[in-house]
Amino acid sequence: MQTWSLVSVCVLLGVVVRWGVSLNSYSGAGKPPMYGDYEAQRHWQEVTYNLPVQEWYFNTTENDLNYWGLDYPPLTAYHSLICAYIAKIINPEWVELHKSRGYESPAHKLFMRATVLVADLLIYIPAVVLYCLYLTDGSSKKKVSTLFCFLLYPGLILIDYGHFQYNGVSLGFALWGVLALGLGWDAFGSMAFCLALNYKQMELYHALPFFCYLLGKCIKLGPMGRGFFLLVRIAATVLVTFALCWLPFLSDPSQALQVVRRIFPVARGLFEDKVANTWCSLNILIKIRSILSSDSQIYLRLLMKPTFWQFKLALANSSLAFFLFSYQVHEKSILLAALPVCLLLSDLPLTVIWFLQASTFSMLPLFLKDGLLVPYVVTSLAFLFFSIYLLSALEHCSEEELRLGAYHKLLFFLPKLDLACIVRWKFYISVAAMAGLSIVSVALVPPPHLPDLFPVLVSTTGFLHFLGTFIYFNIVQFSGPPSRKNQKKND
Amino acid sequence: MAAPVVDGWFPALALGVSLLKCLFINAYHSTDFEVHRNWLAITHSLPVSRWYHENTSEWTLDYPPLFAWFEFGLSHVAQHFDRNMLVVENLNYDSPMTVLFQRLSVIFTDVVFIFAVRECCRCVQKQKGSRDVLNRPSFVLAVLLLWNFGLLIVDHIHFQYNGFLFGFLLLSVAKHLQSQHLQGALLFAVLLNLKHIYLYVAPAYGIYLLRSYCFTQDNKDGSISWRSFSPLRLIALGSIVTSVCALSFGPFIAMVLRLKLLEEAGLPRASMTGGLVQEFQHSVLPSVSPSITLICTLLSILPAVASIWRRPRGARGFLRCLLLCALASFMFGWHVHEKAILIAILPLSILAVESREDAGIFLVLSTTGHYSLFPLIFTPAELPIKVGLMLMFVIYSFTALRKLHSGQGTLLHPLESVYLLGLVVVAIACEIIFPLSPWQQKLPFLPLLLTSVYCSVGVCYSFLRLYVSLLRQEEKPKQL
Numbered sequence: 022m023q024t025w026s027l028v029s030v031c032v033l034l035g036v037v038v039r040w041g042v043s044l045n046s047y048s049g050a051g052k053p054p055m056y057g058d059y060e061a062q063r064h065w066q067e068v069t070y071n072l073p074v075q076e077w078y079f080n081t082t083e084n085d086l087n088y089w090g091l092d093y094p095p096l097t098a099y100h101s102l103i104c105a106y107i108a109k110i111i112n113p114e115w116v117e118l119h120k121s122r123g124y125e126s127p128a129h130k131l132f133m134r135a136t137v138l139v140a141d142l143l144i145y146i147p148a149v150v151l152y153c154l155y156l157t158d159g160s161s162k163k164k165v166s167t168l169f170c171f172l173l174y175p176g177l178i179l180i181d182y183g184h185f186q187y188n189g190v191s192l193g194f195a196l197w198g199v200l201a202l203g204l205g206w207d208a209f210g211s212m213a214f215c216l217a218l219n220y221k222q223m224e225l226y227h228a229l230p231f232f233c234y235l236l237g238k239c240i241k242l243g244p245m246g247r248g249f250f251l252l253v254r255i256a257a258t259v260l261v262t263f264a265l266c267w268l269p270f271l272s273d274p275s276q277a278l279q280v281v282r283r284i285f286p287v288a289r290g291l292f293e294d295k296v297a298n299t300w301c302s303l304n305i306l307i308k309i310r311s312i313l314s315s316d317s318q319i320y321l322r323l324l325m326k327p328t329f330w331q332f333k334l335a336l337a338n339s340s341l342a343f344f345l346f347s348y349q350v351h352e353k354s355i356l357l358a359a360l361p362v363c364l365l366l367s368d369l370p371l372t373v374i375w376f377l378q379a380s381t382f383s384m385l386p387l388f389l390k391d392g393l394l395v396p397y398v399v400t401s402l403a404f405l406f407f408s409i410y411l412l413s414a415l416e417h418c419s420e421e422e423l424r425l426g427a428y429h430k431l432l433f434f435l436p437k438l439d440l441a442c443i444v445r446w447k448f449y450i451s452v453a454a455m456a457g458l459s460i461v462s463v464a465l466v467p468p469p470h471l472p473d474l475f476p477v478l479v480s481t482t483g484f485l486h487f488l489g490t491f492i493y494f495n496i497v498q499f500s501g502p503p504s505r506k507n508q509k510k511n512d
Numbered sequence: 513m514a515a516p517v518v519d520g521w522f523p524a525l526a527l528g529v530s531l532l533k534c535l536f537i538n539a540y541h542s543t544d545f546e547v548h549r550n551w552l553a554i555t556h557s558l559p560v561s562r563w564y565h566e567n568t569s570e571w572t573l574d575y576p577p578l579f580a581w582f583e584f585g586l587s588h589v590a591q592h593f594d595r596n597m598l599v600v601e602n603l604n605y606d607s608p609m610t611v612l613f614q615r616l617s618v619i620f621t622d623v624v625f626i627f628a629v630r631e632c633c634r635c636v637q638k639q640k641g642s643r644d645v646l647n648r649p650s651f652v653l654a655v656l657l658l659w660n661f662g663l664l665i666v667d668h669i670h671f672q673y674n675g676f677l678f679g680f681l682l683l684s685v686a687k688h689l690q691s692q693h694l695q696g697a698l699l700f701a702v703l704l705n706l707k708h709i710y711l712y713v714a715p716a717y718g719i720y721l722l723r724s725y726c727f728t729q730d731n732k733d734g735s736i737s738w739r740s741f742s743p744l745r746l747i748a749l750g751s752i753v754t755s756v757c758a759l760s761f762g763p764f765i766a767m768v769l770r771l772k773l774l775e776e777a778g779l780p781r782a783s784m785t786g787g788l789v790q791e792f793q794h795s796v797l798p799s800v801s802p803s804i805t806l807i808c809t810l811l812s813i814l815p816a817v818a819s820i821w822r823r824p825r826g827a828r829g830f831l832r833c834l835l836l837c838a839l840a841s842f843m844f845g846w847h848v849h850e851k852a853i854l855i856a857i858l859p860l861s862i863l864a865v866e867s868r869e870d871a872g873i874f875l876v877l878s879t880t881g882h883y884s885l886f887p888l889i890f891t892p893a894e895l896p897i898k899v900g901l902m903l904m905f906v907i908y909s910f911t912a913l914r915k916l917h918s919g920q921g922t923l924l925h926p927l928e929s930v931y932l933l934g935l936v937v938v939a940i941a942c943e944i945i946f947p948l949s950p951w952q953q954k955l956p957f958l959p960l961l962l963t964s965v966y967c968s969v970g971v972c973y974s975f976l977r978l979y980v981s982l983l984r985q986e987e988k989p990k991q992l
Contacts, residue, residue, distance in 0.1 A: 022646050026911040030904050034532075037900040041535030044893065131893050138896065395537060403531045410524055 027165045028154070032146060035172035039141070042400065043134040043182040046392040053123055057391075059133065059185040060123060061089035062101065063115070069098050070105035071118040074269040078280050083118065092283050095266050096220040100190065104136050137181055137189065145193030146172070148200055156203045156329075157367040166411035167367045170374075173407065175400035176359055176381040183393040186353070191221040192360045198231065199336070199364065203329050207235060207251060208258045215262035222284045226343045226357045230335040233320045237327030322498060334498040336361035341491040345484070352387060352480075355380045355487070362490075369497070370414035375448055376490045378405055382455045383483025385462060386476040394463060405452065418444050451486065458482060521645055522633070522654055526626045529658050530619055533668045537615040540891045541671040545614060546604050547571040548583070548671070553600045555580055556587035568600050574775075578705035578760040586617055618667055624679030629657045631686035632862055649865040652912045656861040657682070661882045661905040662854045665898060670888050674851070677707055678858055685834070685859060689827045693725045697749050701756035708775075709852065712809070712841035713834045719817045720830040721749055735822070800846075808844040813837045819982055828863070832982045835860055839975045843968075850888065850964075853881035853971065868917040873977050875913065876928055879906055880970030883935050886942075887960050895943065931970065938966050 049057020068091065072083055077098055080086040091098060108115045115121055115129055153168035181189050194217035201210030214231050218224045235255055242248035270276040319342070323335040340358040344350060359380050366373045381401055388397045409415055418441035462475040550569045558566055563580055564573055573580060587598055593613035597605055633650040645651055667675050680703040687696035700717055703710050726749070729740040816836040820829050838855040842848055857878050864874035882902060889898050914923055924932075942959035951958060 022911055022915055026907050029907050033900045033904045033907075037897055037904070038532070038535060040896045040900070041532070041539075044536075044538045127893070396535065399531050399534045403528065406527060407524070410520070 024154075024161045024165065027161075028150060028168065031165060031169045031172060032150065034169070035146070036138070036142070038173065038400065038403075039138065039178055039182045040134075042178050042393075042396040043137070045183055045396055047130070047133075047183065047185040048391045050392070051125065055088075056123055057185070062185065062187070063124065063129075063133065064089045064122070065091055065098065065101040066105035066108055067116045067118060067121055069102040070109065070116050075273075075276060078276075078283050086283075088122070090283065092286065093221055094219045094284055095270065095280065096216065097187070100140075100187065100220070107136075108132060133185065134182065137185070137187060140187060141181070141189040141193070145189040145196065148193050148196040152196060152200050152203075152364070153367075156200065159367060163367060163412075170366055170404070170408040170412060171363050173400070173404045174359065174363060174377055174381075175397070175404050176356055176377065176384060178400055179381070179388060179393055179397060180353055180356060180384070183396055184353075184387065184391050188221075188353075188356055191217045191224055192356065193217075194220060195224055195227055195360065199333075199361075202231075202234065202332065207238070208254050211235065211255045211258045212262050215259050216266075219263070219266040223354055223357055226340040226354070227336055227361070229320055230323060230332060230339050233323040233335065234327050234332045237324040240324070241327055319495070319498065331498065333361060333364045334494055337365065338491065338494050338498060341487060341494070345487060345491060352384050355383060355483075358487070366408075366412070370408070370412040371418060371444065371448065372490060372493060374405070374408045374412075374414055375451065376486065377408075378452065379455065379483055379486035379490075382459065383479060383487075385459060385479050389462065398459075415445055415448070454482065519645075521651060522630060525654055525658050529664075530622070533615075533619045533622075533664070536664075536668045536897070537612060539669045539897070540889065540894050541606075541611070541614075541669070542888075543571070545606065545611075545671045548614060548673075549597055549605060549610065550600070550603075551575075551580070551583045552587045552590055553598045553602070555584040556591070556598045557600055566600065569603055576705045576708050576760060577762075578702065579707060581760070582706065589613070589617070614671070615668070618671070618673060618675065621673060622667070622675040622679070625663075625675040625682070626658065626679075628679040628681075628683035628686060629654055632657065632682055632689075635686055635689040636862065636865055646912075647915055649916060652916055653861055653865045655912070656864070656909060657858060659905065659908075660854075660858065660861075661901050662851075662857060662885055664901055665885055665889055666851050666854065669894060669897070672851070674854060677703060677710075678854070680706065681710065681855070682858065685827075685831060685862070688720075688830060689862075691827070693721060694748060694752065697721060698752050698756065701753045705756060705760040710855070712845065713837045713855070715813060715817050716820075716830060716834040716837045719821050720824070720833065722746075723821050724824045724826070724830070725749070730824070802846040805844050805846040809841050812840040812844055816840075816979065816982055825985060829982070829985070831859055831863060832978065835863075836975070836978055836982065839971065839978065843971065843975060850884050853877075853884060856974075857881050864913060865916060868920050868923065869981060871913045871917055872923045872925075872928070873974050873981070875909060875924060876932065876970055876977075877974035878909060879932050879935065880967045880974070882906075883939065884963060884967035884971075886939070887963055931973075934966070938962060 047057070047059040049055065049060055068077060068084055072081075076084055078086075078091055080090070084090070105116045111132060112128065115124055115132070149171050150168060153164050153171060157164055157167050159167075177188060177192070180186055194213050198210045198214035198217060201207070201213055211231070214224070214227070218228065236252075239248040239252040239255075242251060264271065267277065267280075270280055319335050319338045323331050337358065340361055344354055344358050359377055362373050362376050378401065381397070381404075385397065388394065458475070458479055462479065465475075467474040546569075550571045551573055554563055554566050554573060566572065590597060590613050594607050594609035596602055596607065597610040597613070599605075633654050636649045636653050638648065638650070663675055663678070666672055680699050684696045684699035684703065687693070687699060697717070700710075700714075704714065723736070726742055726746045727736060727738075727740050728742050728745070729737050731737045813836060816833045820833045824830075825832075835856055838852075838859075842852050842856065845852075857874075860870065860874050860877060863870040865871070882905065886898060886902075889895075910923075917923060942963060946952065946959050
């Protein structure tokens with residue numbers, strides 16, 4: 022069958038699955054007074070539509086910042102404004118100032134879900150399609166399989182179409198950035214990434230690899246000459262993009278400062294919602310400086326060898342490092358690590374699938390709170406089964422395919438043991454453990470003296486998986502270039 | 513002619529579609545949901561003698577007894593989900609556990625359908641030299657059947673047990689294709705006792721089995737050889753049918769009469785939208801009565817049935833005749849639901865992967881027939897699902913069948929392509945333009961009328977083409 026028809030069928034199936042998930046409940050449904058993320062997004066539409074730009078980020082009588090105050094950069098606000106205009110045409114009650122607080126109705130839910138789908142169709146899905154078709158290796162069947170599995174990643178579907186968020190926009194822009202850099206369109210890529218950054222500040226997780234890769238590329242082209250011009254072009258693109266996004270706030274420095282204060286709150290607490298990171302599991306203070314010094318290896322290597330392969334790995338490692346060791350991290354931030362890892366789906370299928378499944382699992386307490394158990398089970402089963410079946414993940418476990426290079430001798434003291442067999446068994450046990458914990462979280466009631474037992478267990482399991490993946494990807498990044506066949510393509 | 517056993521792709525397809533069905537658990541469901549819940553309650557809570565008398569709810573039991581026993585069996589599982597659904601007085605009871613149970617029961621009973629599809633895939637001839645899995649007739653057939661748009665929409669959103677019932681029909685057809693006629697007859701007898709609507713295709717079965725099974729041999733020129741009549745086989749067939757009916761109707765002999773009366777009265781199962789049904793006298797066109805429709809149906813299938821009597825063409829000729837009976841009943845029958853088009857589309861898939869001409873007819877019939885199901889799911893929340901699934905099925909069926917029959921010219925005549933493209937225009941008009949236009953209040957049934965009229969053209973055209981293909985084959989008697 023022709024590739025275009027297979028691609029269309031995959032995209033349509035991805036859309037149907039997303040919409041199927043969206044038929045379920047959302048965060049904070051029917052839970053006054055604060056509700057949840059769904060109400061936050063609706064509230065931002067109300068605020069941006071009814072109030073002038075200067076008041077969006079300020080605490081005024083009309084705008085109570087304690088009730089879901091805007092805490093994302095301006096692009097989110099503009100997006101909410103566009104949605105609000107459409108909402109006003111359909112039903113003004115949805116965005117009426119103050120009166121529409123806590124507004125819930127089937128028609129409104131349909132509208133909100135539709136905005137997520139439209140944003141995905143315009144930004145995220147085309148980026149995924151283009152990435153899989155043009156920047157992955159293999160036969161066209163393998164590319165379509167990669168595309169299908171990429172689109173089927175449960176974590177993003179459940180958060181965007183279940184819990185309710187617009188991660189598809191920021192991740193989509195970031196993906197356009199990666200796509201452009203892979204195709205050699207550096208200025209366009211920088212612009213796309215700046216848009217991503219101006220949509221959600223958490224994209225800073227990806228900022229350093231982008232910076233190092235581009236800088237490394239400029240240096241490689243020659244600091245005097247082509248490299249210099251490229252640097253100037255990129256810098257100009259970045260500045261112009263930022264200026265355009267922040268235009269309404271640049272007239273008054275206090276405006277810009279307030280926005281910055283809102284999007285980088287240092288006042289919030291540490292243990293918001295039992296997240297799977299070192300804070301929760303180890304409960305010790307780790308100095309940011311020491312973290313940066315250990316992470317800097319990732320960036321230095323990318324600076325020296327600005328290849329696309331190194332770039333992808335650096336993205337994955339960098340976002341994982343930030344997730345594991347940062348201050349005040351929400352469990353949803355794992356999506357920022359999941360996206361770069363998805364890019365490696367065709368290269369290292371087993372580990373990627375493993376990590377993606379673990380990332381979905383780590384958000385289980387959130388899904389249970391939102392009433393998304395059935396979509397979680399269905400999408401996880403579908404993703405696990407189809408990615409392993411279509412990408413033959415369990416068969417590609419040889420030493421060379423796992424790209425461990427010389428390190429595998431260090432890790433496995435008994436050279437007689439079959440690495441592939443060990444890896445497969447670890448995978449089976451891990452999936453069984455995740456399935457078991459999922460069942461237990463749903464079926465059993467925790468003992469009264471340990472009310473948060475299951476969320477903590479889930480969080481710890483997730484953390485162990487993420488740490489393992491982080492170590493593995495670090496090894497792969499430092500174990501040398503991939504095989505000759507791949508190296509030619511990636512350079 | 514058996515193809516090699518289906519490999520790992522078949523379980524993958526089956527699992528994939530089953531998981532997809534699970535995502536529709538919370539989608540819109542029609543009054544058929546309450547119908548089946550009521551029947552669960554009736555069969556569980558009341559003694560057998562009262563099953564067909566109970567009428568607390570308007571949705572009285574009007575399927576044959578075997579289906580009632582099926583609901584009885586289901587009710588024993590239902591009681592573990594939510595006992596309250598089994599109380600007859602709880603009209604329109606739809607707690608989350610009830611919805612979950614009912615939806616899961618449809619998904620699980622679809623295993624009969626999946627098994628039947630596997631048997632059909634085995635019967636389809638293997639194309640020579642096709643190493644690519646995607647290009648094998650068995651693979652294409654599996655996708656066309658398992659992922660059939662009509663079944664997904666009707667069973668898993670609208671809510672019915674068609675997958676379960678079609679499993680029996682397709683399994684019976686597969687058995688006939690494999691020359692195991694007694695098993696095929698048994699399965700069809702069971703099917704008839706599950707849902708009596710399949711009575712419409714009984715003439716095809718009757719004539720085919722009588723002609724090709726009871727008469728063991730033909731003369732050299734293909735005509736009937738009266739001496740080869742085997743009374744033993746006739747008795748075997750008769751005993752199978754009567755024993756199945758006896759098993760099912762045992763306690764209900766008296767109820768049969770009541771069922772017949774209910775059907776003739778054009779029964780209070782208001783299955784069409786708006787309730788604008790039943791007997792009404794047309795103001796302009798001549799009024800139609802049940803007996804006239806029955807005569808029309810019988811007249812229209814007479815040539816087909818006579819054709820397979822005079823020149824039997826084996827199991828595939830029987831399949832063609834079955835399709836014609838199904839389509840004739842759809843077009844001329846009394847009180848036919850648009851869902852009945854599936855009885856024609858599903859078996860036609862088998863012929864479509866084998867013959868180029870049938871593939872062309874299939875594309876027209878399936879696209880038109882599936883589009884005619886659109887008004888069934890009218891809620892805005894399910895619109896992306898029905899459009900997405902429809903596009904998926906259309907793109908796949910067109911490209912896969914074209915690839916399968918490549919090298920022999922185009923599958924569709926240009927006029928046919930134009931007609932199908934016109935469906936897009938009708939769709940946009942009905943789904944998008946009409947709801948926003950001023951005629952919405954005054955003429956609410958306009959989109960339904962437009963859809964029905966436009967689709968009827970396609971269905972009639974397919975009916976005529978199938979007839980022509982059957983009768984044309986008769987002119988040149990082939991080896992079976």
